[in-house]
Amino acid sequence: ATGVRAGAPETAISLRGLRKIFGSVTAVAGIDLDIAEGEFFSMLGPSGSGKTTVLRMIAGFEAPTEGRILLGGTEVTDRPPYARDVNTVFQDYALFPHMSVLQNVEYGLRVKRVERRLRRPRAIEALETVRLTGYGDRRPHELSGGQRQRVALARALVNRPKVLLLDEPLGALDLKLRREMQIELKAMQRDVGITFLFVTHDQEEALTMSDRIAVFNGGRIEQVAAPAELYEHPATAFVAGFVGTSNLLDGAVAKAVLGQDGLFTVRPEKIQMRPRDEAAADGDCRADGVVREVVYLGSATQSVVDLDAGGSLIVLQQNLRGSVQDKLDLRGAQVRLTWHREHTVAIDGPR
Ligand code: ATP
Numbered sequence: 001a002t003g004v005r006a007g008a009p010e011t012a013i014s015l016r017g018l019r020k021i022f023g024s025v026t027a028v029a030g031i032d033l034d035i036a037e038g039e040f041f042s043m044l045g046p047s048g049s050g051k052t053t054v055l056r057m058i059a060g061f062e063a064p065t066e067g068r069i070l071l072g073g074t075e076v077t078d079r080p081p082y083a084r085d086v087n088t089v090f091q092d093y094a095l096f097p098h099m100s101v102l103q104n105v106e107y108g109l110r111v112k113r114v115e116r117r118l119r120r121p122r123a124i125e126a127l128e129t130v131r132l133t134g135y136g137d138r139r140p141h142e143l144s145g146g147q148r149q150r151v152a153l154a155r156a157l158v159n160r161p162k163v164l165l166l167d168e169p170l171g172a173l174d175l176k177l178r179r180e181m182q183i184e185l186k187a188m189q190r191d192v193g194i195t196f197l198f199v200t201h202d203q204e205e206a207l208t209m210s211d212r213i214a215v216f217n218g219g220r221i222e223q224v225a226a227p228a229e230l231y232e233h234p235a236t237a238f239v240a241g242f243v244g245t246s247n248l249l250d251g252a253v254a255k256a257v258l259g260q261d262g263l264f265t266v267r268p269e270k271i272q273m274r275p276r277d278e279a280a281a282d283g284d285c286r287a288d289g290v291v292r293e294v295v296y297l298g299s300a301t302q303s304v305v306d307l308d309a310g311g312s313l314i315v316l317q318q319n320l321r322g323s324v325q326d327k328l329d330l331r332g333a334q335v336r337l338t339w340h341r342e343h344t345v346a347i348d349g350p351r
Contacts, residue, residue, distance in 0.1 A: 010036070010037045010072065010073065011034050011035070011036060011037070011070075011072070011073060012035050012036060012037040012038075012039065012071065012072060012162060012163055012195040013033070013034070013035040013058060013069075013070070013071060013163060013195070013197065014033070014034050014035075014068075014069070014070040014073075015031050015032060015033040015034075015054070015058075015067065015068075015069060015070075016032055016067055016068040016069075016070070017030055017031075017032060017066060017067040017068065018030065018031040018032075018033075018054065018057065018064055018066070018067035018068070018069065019031075019064060019065045019066040019067050020050075020053050020054075020057060020062065020064055020065050021065045026219050027050045027053040027219055028050040028053050028054055028057070028064075028219045029050070029218070029219035029220050030066075030067070030220070031054065031067070031220070031221055033214060033221065033224065035195060035197060035212075036195075037072075037162075037195055038193050038194070038195055039195055039196075039211045039212065040186060040189050040196045040198065040209055040210050040211045041195070041196065041197050041198065041210060041211065041212050041213075041214070042197075042198045042199070042200055042205075042206040042209065042210040042212075042213045042214070043055070043197070043198070043199050043200075043213075043214050043216055044200055044201065044202075044203060044206040044213050044214070044215050044216065044242070044243070045201065045215060045216030045217055045242070046201060046216075046217070046242070047201060049216035049217055049218060049219065050216055050218075050219040050220075051199045051201075051216050052167055052199060055088070055165050055167055055197065055199050057069060058071075058084075058086065058163075058165060058197065059081055059084070059086055059088050059165055060076070060079060060080055060081035060083075060084050060086075061081060064077065071084060071085060071086065071162065071163065072085070072162060085161055085162040085163065086161055086162065086163040086164070086165055087108070087156040087157075087159055087161040087163075087164055087165070088156065088164075088165040088166075088167065089152050089153055089156045089164065089165070089166045089167070089169045090152070090167055090169070091167055091168045091169060091171045091172055092172070093140075093148050093149060093151070093152040093172075094152070095140040095148060095151055095152060095155075096140075097139065097140055097141060098139075099139075099140075100136060100137050100138065100139060101127070101132065101135050101136050101137070101138050101139070101140070101143070101151050102120075102123055102124070102127070102136035102137065104140070104151055104155055105123040105126050105127060105136075105151065105154045105155045105158050106119045106120065106123045106158075107155065108155040108156065108158045108159050109122060109123065109158055109159065112159050114159075122158055123136075123154075123158055124136065126154040126155075126157050126158040127151075127154050129154065129157060129188060129191065129192060130150035130151070130153050130154045130157070130188065131150065131184070132147065132150050132151065132154065135147065135151075144177075145172060145173050145174075145177065146173055146177045146180070146181055149169060149170065149172075149173065149181065152169070153169070153185075153188070157192060157194070160194075161194065162194065162195065163194065163195045163196075163197060164194050164195070164196050164197070165197050165199075166196060166197065166198045166199065167199045168199055168200055168201070169185075169198075170182065170185075170200075170205065178205070179208075182205055182208050182209050183208070185209060186208070186209045189209075198210070203242060203243050203244070206227070206243075207227040207230075207231065207243070210226075210227055211226065212224060212225065212226050213225065213226075213227060213230055213243075215230065215238070215239050215242060215243065217238050217242075222235065222236050222238050222239050223235040223236065223239045230243050231243055231244055231267070232267075232345070233345055234265060234345065234347065235347070235348065236347060236348075237263060237265075237347055240265045240345075240347060244267060244268075245267070245268050245314045246265060247265050247266050247267065247268060247313050247314055248263060248264070248265050248311075248347075249263070249264040249265070249266070249311065249313075249344075250262075250263050250264075250311070252309070252310060253307065253309050253310045253311040256309035256310075257285065257286075257287045257307070257309055258285060258344060262346055262347075263346070263347045264344050264345060264346055264347065265344075265345050265347060266285075266313070266339055266343050266344050266345070267343065268302065268313075268314045268315055268316035269316045269317075269318075270339050270340070270343040271313065271315045271316075271337050271338070271339045272337070272338050272339065273303065273305070273315045273317065273335050273336075273337055274335060274336050274338070275333060275334070275335060275336075276288060276334040276335055276336045277334075284340060284341045285338065285339050285340070285341055285343075285344060286336060286337065286338045287307050287308075287309060287313065287336075287337045288307070288308045288309075288334070288335070288336050288337075289305040289306050289307040289308055289312070289313070289334075289335060289337065290305065290306050290308075290332065290333070290334055290335070291303050291304070291305055291330045291331055291332060291333045291335055292304045292305065292306050292312065292331075293331070294330050294331050296319075298319070299318065299319055300316050300317060300318050300319055301316075301317050301319055302314060302315070302316050303315045303317070303330060305335060305337060307337075313337060315337065
């Protein structure tokens with residue numbers, strides 16, 4: 001096992017024209033998607049955008065109104081959940097309270113009728129994968145939220161499925177633990193090499209963990225791209241706003257600031273801000289304005305600047321040692337914003 005593969009990786013999940021209608025609600029409005037084997041793929045979008053419904057159709061809990069689902073190239077659209085090589089981790093973990101951690105993990109093997117003598121060693125190995133060696137005898141209530149989450153993960157991994165479906169699995173954790181688990185989950189995925197399909201409404205979470213992200217809006221996919229591509233080159237105004245801060249320049253404002261018609265965005269950290277009288281020449285785009293708000297964020301300071309040309313832009317500046325106080329005094333200041341033209345991204349899609 002050198003990890004060397006001939007040719008491109010196989011497709012783990014293919015969705016073709018997938019639709020789901022609940023009564024008068026179109027939850028999923030026709031989706032085409034290919035997810036590669038071993039990929040960490042996230043579905044990102046606001047509440048009600050259809051992510052969970054897509055996941056449930058792949059798991060087999062929900063039948064599509066139209067369209068096809070293929071796993072590893074085999075059509076499974078009409079197969080029941082147990083006949084699909086996928087496992088699901090839910091937000092609420094669904095652990096059995098009366099069973100020990102080890103029994104909870106073994107349960108995943110019992111369901112799949114794995115021989116009794118093979119169950120224990122494989123359950124122990126799965127606990128090792130999620131860094132819970134030594135916790136096998138505890139009951140779920142004797143664990144922290146993050147540890148319970150890992151048990152749920154171990155139970156899903158123990159069958160060695162081709163694909164793991166995860167529906168907001170970190171949603172119940174506090175922010176600090178959530179950030180830690182994001183990094184660990186990504187590391188575990190890399191270790192086991194299983195395809196992860198991850199649902200989240202948290203853009204930072206998706207950007208941190210994913211190889212690629214599909215941004216959902218109203219039952220449709222707005223864009224599929226790697227995190228950096230999504231952030232640097234959002235294809236639509238919705239993506240620009242949902243993945244980061246929208247900072248849109250449009251109509252007369254675009255004309256005044258950029259000398260161009262159309263819809264544009266520029267990311268907050270790409271903009272330099274100086275007092276207007278200290279005329280700075282770095283950057284070939286410029287806009288004058290007045291600082292409306294200043295928010296101190298610890299490592300950075302965020303300012304909202306109302307532009308003389310109309311509209312506003314958000315500016316993010318790193319707080320270097322000794323520079324914080326200057327920035328807190330900026331409210332109401334006349335400033336000049338400058339940035340390089342290459343950081344102005346044109347958006348083709350509708351607003
Ligand atoms: P969230 O992040 O809140 O889980 P989501 O993006 O996963 O949202 P879905 O749960 O897939 O969105 O829901 C998509 C739409 O379909 C919503 O309008 C929802 O109300 C509707 N919906 C989902 N399940 C059902 C159902 N069983 N019956 C009727 N409508 C449903």
